Amino acid sequence: xxxxxxxxxxxxxxxxxxxxxxxxxxxxxxxxxxxxxxxxxxxxxxxxxxxxxxxxxxxxxxxxxxxxxxxxxxxxxxxxxxxxxxxxxxxxxxxxxxxxxxxxxxxxxxxxxxxxxxxxxxxxxxxxxxxxxxxxxxxxxxxxxxxxxxxxxxxxxxxxxxxxxxxxxxxxx
Numbered sequence: 001x002x003x004x005x006x007x008x009x010x011x012x013x014x015x016x017x018x019x020x021x022x023x024x025x026x027x028x029x030x031x032x033x034x035x036x037x038x039x040x041x042x043x044x045x046x047x048x049x050x051x052x053x054x055x056x057x058x059x060x061x062x063x064x065x066x067x068x069x070x071x072x073x074x075x076x077x078x079x080x081x082x083x084x085x086x087x088x089x090x091x092x093x094x095x096x097x098x099x100x101x102x103x104x105x106x107x108x109x110x111x112x113x114x115x116x117x118x119x120x121x122x123x124x125x126x127x128x129x130x131x132x133x134x135x136x137x138x139x140x141x142x143x144x145x146x147x148x149x150x151x152x153x154x155x156x157x158x159x160x161x162x163x164x165x166x167x168x169x170x171x172x173x
Contacts, residue, residue: 001026001033007044008051016051016059024063024103028055031107035116050105050119053127068102069094072134079135083142090150098134109137 005025008016016025029047036043051058057067073094077084087097101109110118122129138145 001030003040004029004033004043004047007040008047011044011048024058027104031105031112031115035112046123049123054105054122054130056127064095064099064103068131069098071128072098072102072131075131075135076138080139080142083138083145086146090148097138101134101137102130106133106137 005016005022008025008029028051029043032047032050033043036046055068058065060067073084076087106118107115109115118133122133
């Protein structure tokens, strides 16, 4: 892990060399380091591809980054206005229901086998597909999310999204 972070920092010091990104970067790259095991070069190449293409706007200095949260939130507002309004009424911010998935690049949202299949599919798509996936996860858990209110909703979002690990509702086509 340390070696991969060091390679990324050497490769792009202006982005990945900052201490402020270390926690987020670690959460994002850890599952790829595990997936590729001891293959440092392959790990680096995959992460460089993902970080350059699928995390544009993540490293602008804000934590969490506003661009991806806004894009995914805007898609939800169009795709499922009722769920979006439910989140607004309950004062749930995009940080709570979007960043929880994105900061780990879905590794805590899906089982490791499903996560690997999803990333196998994601790297063949345009980077904007990431935001569609975020909303597909939310919409697939719509019924459960709509039944919760207030603090119960805020506390449960991560647990509900983690329930996707065992859900068969979300399929890639």
